[in-house]
Amino acid sequence: MRIAFVTxxxxxxxxxxxxxLRRTLEQLQRHxxxxxxxxxxxxxxxxxxxxxxxxxxxxxxxxxxxxxYPDKRVSLPVPRLGxxxxxFAPDVIHAINPFVLGAGAVHYAHRQRIPLVxxxxxxxxxxxxxxxxxxxxxxxxxxxxxxxxxxxVNLCTSVATIEQLRAxxxxxxxxxxxxxxxxxxxxxWAQLEWRVRLSAGHPDRVIxxxxxxxxxxxxxxxxxxxxxxxxxxxxxxxxxxxxxxxxERLFSGTPTTFLGLLSGEALSRAYASADAFLFPxxxxxxxxxxLEAHAAGLPVVTADTPAARExxxxxxxxxxxxxxxxxxxxxxxxxLVESRELRRGLGARARAAVxxxxxxxxxxxxxxxxxxxxxxxxxxxxxxxxxxEPAEPQPVAAVP
Numbered sequence: 001m002r003i004a005f006v007t008x009x010x011x012x013x014x015x016x017x018x019x020x021l022r023r024t025l026e027q028l029q030r031h032x033x034x035x036x037x038x039x040x041x042x043x044x045x046x047x048x049x050x051x052x053x054x055x056x057x058x059x060x061x062x063x064x065x066x067x068x069y070p071d072k073r074v075s076l077p078v079p080r081l082g083x084x085x086x087x088f089a090p091d092v093i094h095a096i097n098p099f100v101l102g103a104g105a106v107h108y109a110h111r112q113r114i115p116l117v118x119x120x121x122x123x124x125x126x127x128x129x130x131x132x133x134x135x136x137x138x139x140x141x142x143x144x145x146x147x148x149x150x151x152x153v154n155l156c157t158s159v160a161t162i163e164q165l166r167a168x169x170x171x172x173x174x175x176x177x178x179x180x181x182x183x184x185x186x187x188x189w190a191q192l193e194w195r196v197r198l199s200a201g202h203p204d205r206v207i208x209x210x211x212x213x214x215x216x217x218x219x220x221x222x223x224x225x226x227x228x229x230x231x232x233x234x235x236x237x238x239x240x241x242x243x244x245x246x247x248e249r250l251f252s253g254t255p256t257t258f259l260g261l262l263s264g265e266a267l268s269r270a271y272a273s274a275d276a277f278l279f280p281x282x283x284x285x286x287x288x289x290x291l292e293a294h295a296a297g298l299p300v301v302t303a304d305t306p307a308a309r310e311x312x313x314x315x316x317x318x319x320x321x322x323x324x325x326x327x328x329x330x331x332x333x334x335x336l337v338e339s340r341e342l343r344r345g346l347g348a349r350a351r352a353a354v355x356x357x358x359x360x361x362x363x364x365x366x367x368x369x370x371x372x373x374x375x376x377x378x379x380x381x382x383x384x385x386x387x388x389e390p391a392e393p394q395p396v397a398a399v400p
Contacts, residue, residue: 001370002034004088006081006105007096008074010039011047014261015213016288017097017121020157023179025050027363036088040075040101053084055101077104090114092370097121098147106150115373118151119176120144120165123283145169152373155366157286160306176366178291179359185295187272187351189265194273199234200257206233206337209274209298211267211289212281214241219303221247222280225326226333227254233337235278238262238270271296275343276336279303282323287311294318294354299346301332317350 005025009017021037025048028035037047041054057073081104085093093109094117095102102118109116148154148170155176156162162173195203208226212218220237227235235256237247248258262270271277277293279302290300290311302308303323312318319335321328336343 001367001374002036002089002091003028003370004036004038004085004090004093004105005050005096006038006085006093006098006102008040008099008101009097010037010052011043013040014263016286019288020121020178021096022047023181023359024363024366027359028367030360031363031367033367036084036090038081038084038101038105040073042073051088053080055080075101077101077107081105082108085112091374092117094119094370095151099144103147106147110150113377115370115377116151117153117155117369117373118148119155119157120148120161120170121157121285123285141168152376153369155369158307158310160310161285163306174369176369177362178286178288178357179362180291180295180354180357181359182295182351182355182357184268185271185292186268187297187347189268189272189296191269191273194269197259198236198257198270198273200255202234202255205255206276206343207274208233208235208276208278208333209238209270209293210235210278210280211238211262211271211292214239214244214247216243217281217283219280219282219323221250222323222326222329223278224250224254225330226278227251227256229330230334230337233333236270236274238267268296271298274298276301276333276347278333279308280323280329284308291354291357294350297347297351299336299343299350301329301336303329313349313353315346317346317353319346 007021009015010021011018025035029049035050037050037052038055039052040057043052043054046052055075055078057075085108092115093105095105096119098106098118106116145168153172153174154170155174156165157176157178159175162175166173192203195207198207199205210220210223214220223235233255236259237256238259240261271292277298277300279287279290279300282303282305284307286307290302293300294317300312300318302312302318302320304320308320312320314320319332321332
């Protein structure tokens, strides 16, 4: 197949969307597919055999990153997008989290009558409430629904997100399952030196870990009561972002260490050397870091959200708590702190839960979606179809 990705974010950016796309490109190379990536400029000219076309972007002042991250940019659907797609002549276009640049992909697919797949990865419209733009949330949702309803199939990374979009009016929904690198994230990477580093010199404490971008929507301030009220613990926060200075002030005087952005072996060792993982955000569509923690053998304590219920079985491989009750988070963490046996049992089952979640399987499912929409456009009724109009749901791996 000839597959064109048009994505709002790509390398050198660091987030779950980029991780998923990178692993997908690696698997598509294994299949022998020809791939084009159109993304904001600043990345490499190619990745895993795929040509990367960079589109100039504008910096987003309302959504800055920390010193450890590249500037976050948004690219407009300039003529270069259409020229790249026209030259490549794809069998299918995949718009990753379409919003601005992706809108150009939607328009091009309609005009050129090319099968279109869209995937939803972040609650962009809902984020407006964290940045003083809550009045725009309703308008943002209307735009997201309108944009996605131009696609032949809309892929989500969790069943909870499928239900959320269905309730909003998005049609033709399907699941793009997750994958995880169980060799890279594994208990075997544990190291005493890293326990010392995570705990600021107190490796005998129960080490709690939090990994992610330090931004308003991650709700990391909810962890302050944990480190102020519980004894015998250390909290390690990995990542950087615009609210890091504020968080450092909030956590001042507590056993909390800010390690900044980690990657590669350092990140693997940080996960494996901790005792439990904390995930306070309630705005995620999936939560890739929870999967990484599970693979590393860590029990996860997470806000009880629809997406979290798909990844964390309460009392089996982690603990869920009521995000609206500050004392519930402290109580859940206290249970883990007071019982080494509970931590170990939950952690072992967490590792087992993700053992079969490979990127190979996830990409095989994705290719089934591609083949489904390509087949629909090459069938006997193809001449009567228009990407901008509602179409019947595709039977390939679709959600009823």
